Amino acid sequence: MARVIELHKSVTESNDKDADQLRKELKEKGLFLINLMSSPGSGKTTLLSRTITDMKPEVEIAVLEADIESDVDAERIEALGAKSIQVHTDGMCHMDAGMTRAGLEGMDLSEVQIAFLENVGNLICPAEFDTGAHKNVMILSVPEGDDKPLKYPLMFSMCDALVITKTDTMSYFSFDIKKCIEHVKKLNPDVEIFPVSAKTGEGMRDWEDYLKRNMAAILG
Amino acid sequence: MHELSVVFSVIKDCVEVAKENNAPHISSVTIQLGKVSGVINAYLEDCWKWAVNRKGDKTDDVIRNAKLIIEPIEAITFCEDCKQTYDTIKYAKVCPHCGSENTYLYQGNEFMIKEIQVDDEMPTEFLDQIDEDTPSPVMA
Numbered sequence: 001m002a003r004v005i006e007l008h009k010s011v012t013e014s015n016d017k018d019a020d021q022l023r024k025e026l027k028e029k030g031l032f033l034i035n036l037m038s039s040p041g042s043g044k045t046t047l048l049s050r051t052i053t054d055m056k057p058e059v060e061i062a063v064l065e066a067d068i069e070s071d072v073d074a075e076r077i078e079a080l081g082a083k084s085i086q087v088h089t090d091g092m093c094h095m096d097a098g099m100t101r102a103g104l105e106g107m108d109l110s111e112v113q114i115a116f117l118e119n120v121g122n123l124i125c126p127a128e129f130d131t132g133a134h135k136n137v138m139i140l141s142v143p144e145g146d147d148k149p150l151k152y153p154l155m156f157s158m159c160d161a162l163v164i165t166k167t168d169t170m171s172y173f174s175f176d177i178k179k180c181i182e183h184v185k186k187l188n189p190d191v192e193i194f195p196v197s198a199k200t201g202e203g204m205r206d207w208e209d210y211l212k213r214n215m216a217a218i219l220g
Numbered sequence: 221m222h223e224l225s226v227v228f229s230v231i232k233d234c235v236e237v238a239k240e241n242n243a244p245h246i247s248s249v250t251i252q253l254g255k256v257s258g259v260i261n262a263y264l265e266d267c268w269k270w271a272v273n274r275k276g277d278k279t280d281d282v283i284r285n286a287k288l289i290i291e292p293i294e295a296i297t298f299c300e301d302c303k304q305t306y307d308t309i310k311y312a313k314v315c316p317h318c319g320s321e322n323t324y325l326y327q328g329n330e331f332m333i334k335e336i337q338v339d340d341e342m343p344t345e346f347l348d349q350i351d352e353d354t355p356s357p358v359m360a
Contacts, residue, residue: 011331
């Protein structure tokens with residue numbers, strides 16, 4: 001005899017629950033977690049290096065690096081004296097809440113206030129899975145073009161903040177920042193946007209203020 | 221995209237439900253898949269066949285050889301300005317009735333496990349066993 005059991009359950013439901021639980025626990029522990037998403041080569045590691053150096057006397061930062069197979073990024077972060085751990089996603093195209101938790105558990109975070117999850121370099125899959133982070137931040141680098149929001153609408157519409165990196169190269173790529181911001185605001189009216197150059201330091205202060213402001217709001 | 225990780229998550233949920241219901245074996249799993257969910261049917265089916273036929277205890281016998289049934293859900297967008305609906309795949313964000321961009325996806329991004337069919341007895345043999353050495357499907 002065969003019988004039918006009805007589930008009517010969304011496939012992401014279990015992950016969503018795990019993510020909510022992780023978010024709550026981290027808040028209680030006093031750790032502000034940011035999920036950082038972007039294409040490969042957008043300057044994530046360079047942005048983080050500069051952020052760590054600028055904020056270091058005040059705020060202790062750790063980085064969770066999710067890369068498909070490599071630990072080059074982790075070495076660059078550790079050279080700055082920040083804690084980092086490499087999470088190998090075993091070929092997976094995104095991080096989920098369970099993998100994020102496992103990565104965080106592998107580090108000593110007792111003195112850390114901000115942890116960045118450097119998600120897999122991909123603009124599609126990471127947008128669909130909640131990692132348990134308090135804020136989702138996306139990076140768009142100038143060489144990628146001002147029309148990128150039109151190609152990956154989900155990523156741009158779900159992020160809390162957008163950092164536009166490599167602004168020192170704007171004139172070489174005829175990047176229209178006004179048009180870019182317009183496209184993004186259409187998809188996501190509430191998003192906060194920070195144009196920065198980690199190389200010259202331009203705009204870095206606004207981005208770092210955003211981090212401090214949200215850290216204070218989340219950790220109380 | 222992330223078909224393989226989604227398949228693992230579906231398998232885990234279905235095995236749990238079957239065990240809670242004291243069902244020894246799942247013969248089929250029915251999922252509802254929106255046409256703009258971003259999941260590609262062919263990849264999903266390939267990943268599924270591989271994941272439910274792994275040798276030894278890599279696949280739980282409860283779900284071994286279970287069939288995957290996909291029920292598609294049409295993608296429909298609703299226009300806030302003219303209050304009409306239209307085919308998302310054909311027209312995307314801009315309403316074909318009035319040209320407005322003030323639109324939102326009404327349905328079509330679902331990925332739901334609808335139901336499982338279970339046998340009350342364990343089948344005596346499993347067909348199409350795949351070798352342990354079979355490489356996993358490559359993630360796109």
